[in-house]
Amino acid sequence: MATSEVHIKDPGVDPATGEFKVIGPGQTFRSVTEKITRIVLTPHTPMSWFGLFGVAGAGVMMLLVALVWLLLKGVGIWGITQPVAWGFAIINFVWWIGIGHAGTLISAILLLFKQSWRNSINRFAEAMTIFAVICAALFPLIHVGRPWLxxxxxxxxxxxxxxxxxxxxxxxxxxxxxxxxTISLVFWYIGMIPDLATMRDRAESRFAQYFYGLLSMGWRGSVRHWARYETSSLLLAGLATPLVLSVHSVISFDFAVAVLPGWHTTIFPPYFVAGAIYSGFAMVLTLAIPLRKFYHLEQIVTLRHIDNMGKIMLATGFIVAYGYAMEAFMAWYSADHWEAFTFWNRAFGPMGWSYWVLLCCNLFIPLTTLWSRKLRTSIPYMFVLSLVVNTGMWFERFVIIVTSLTRDFLPSSWGTYYPTKWDYMTYGGTLLLFLCLFLLFVRFLPMIPMSEVRTMLPGAEIKPKAAAEVGD
Amino acid sequence: MPPREGTYGLLAEFDTPGDLIRAARKARQDGWRRLDCYSPYPLEEAAEAIGFHRNKVPLLTLIGAMIGGAAMFSLETWISVLAFPLNIGGRPTYSWPAFLVPAYEWTILWAGLSAAYGMLALNGLPALYHPLFNAPNFRGRASMDKFFLCLEALDPKFDLQATKAYLEGFQPASVTEVEY
Known part of the structure; x- marks a missing residue:
């Protein structure tokens, strides 16, 4: 299947395996370094960057307006009330944290599994984690009502x-x-130190030399330092792996520890973690596809990356599907009247449409089409699909939180939920805050880890002396 | 680092990692001990070649992990049992299973911070100054595409002329004297 759909003559394809190459042909230490540092060190910021930054900045202003009004008036300006007291704030919190998880998965778990293809994408995936966590952490803080406490x-x-x-x-x-x-930030920064040293050495303006010089802490690439650095990266990866699994498990405890039907279930921790990784990979694709196009990084973030991320989404998508199936099964098998009613209410109640949107976006569309290599390596399709999955995962949190809360044990306490314009402004504001932070990141920091990409280049092969003399 | 005068060492520049590793291995065999290699990406073989096999980062991480976990668990126990006992649904004040979650997170937090800052501290970073950056070819190329071997003047075998000739024997792209 792999070879029949691609052209063997394509220079981007490895003839031995029929897979796309991780790094495009003809790259050297110098070409990779220049390509990546030039994006940051150029004195000419692209006009489109300013355009997007303007839009994002306006979004941050909108967020500030929504937050100031919230601080003046209290959480009553949102649509939350009894019985739905959690609403958008907690939906967005869980959604954002979930998006962050793919960054840690790429930087930590794939490092432990020696998946070196991840090297090209791990820096901006980690940046995505940090910015997503910033957006996420905002919500519980403002949701407590008195953030100053x-x-x-x-x-x-x-x-x-x-x-x-x-x-x-x-x-x-x-x-x-x-x-x-904290750990994501430290892992990200430690990983960036050698690249900041490269930026320091290549910077021409005095200010940039000081800026990157201070940030790189005087890194000089001693192999003793590298040995400790590698140990430290592996340990951080080993620590981040159980951490990332624990974070979404703990978030699922917020639900699972309560006695509410639809929340009180043991499937939640693994199902939340898989869903987090699923939505996170979708967000990595949403970011990577425009970035590689805009900054001409097609040789470094290749079709192989897009293809592999599609495969991971397929796998985690099936775990999520298993979670949905188990919820339905337990609703019947538990013989619990309220559990069964909650499930029925989710699918066919007044908010049933949201459940079917979720199933379409998370299961029917991706899990039927991601099998095809042709679609997995089709850039426009994967971009659209990543948006579809992100939408689906947002609706998953909506369904879990809102439909469970609207109708619990007593029909006398049933209600409904309508988000207000302040809810939408806050949510949209965090999306644009994320974009704003991300734009600053690609403008001022090396978005692809040069030192790690160098290890995958042909120049990094250690040739025996005789061969080295003949070969060169 | 105290200000010093004179020569820090001799720096040989190589174009490929293989040449660097061969030279470093030979220098180590010939009895050099104050030497270091510099590469633009992690080069395990070069660290092995100059006899650097183990480091203390894992030990620091383990100590950090134990301190973090123990600190949080004791804090929770002290608060819940002694300082501020609360009756939450009739549960015992010492409800340790609930305390495991923050203790687990702090184990990871302290272990991770120890791994990261321990690595920096053992490397002697942050360092605002290092004599190697005085070498014009080191600056700019060591962090991009060149590989360097430095034989340091503190080594008892060091002699400016003889060592220079010795390094030339490895056929490097250049040999530079590095001043403090």
């Missing part, structure tokens, strides 16, 4: 002698998300 979540020796309550999943969230943000 958010520090009460931390075990600080305060004058009023009140301590936090460690049996609450909210506390667990606080530790899981803050650890996740």
């Amino acid at each position: 958010g520090y009460w979540l931390l075990p600080l020796p305060l004058t009023m002698d009140v301590w936090p309550q460690f049996r609450s999943p909210l506390m667990w969230d606080c530790f899981a998300v803050s650890t996740y943000a």
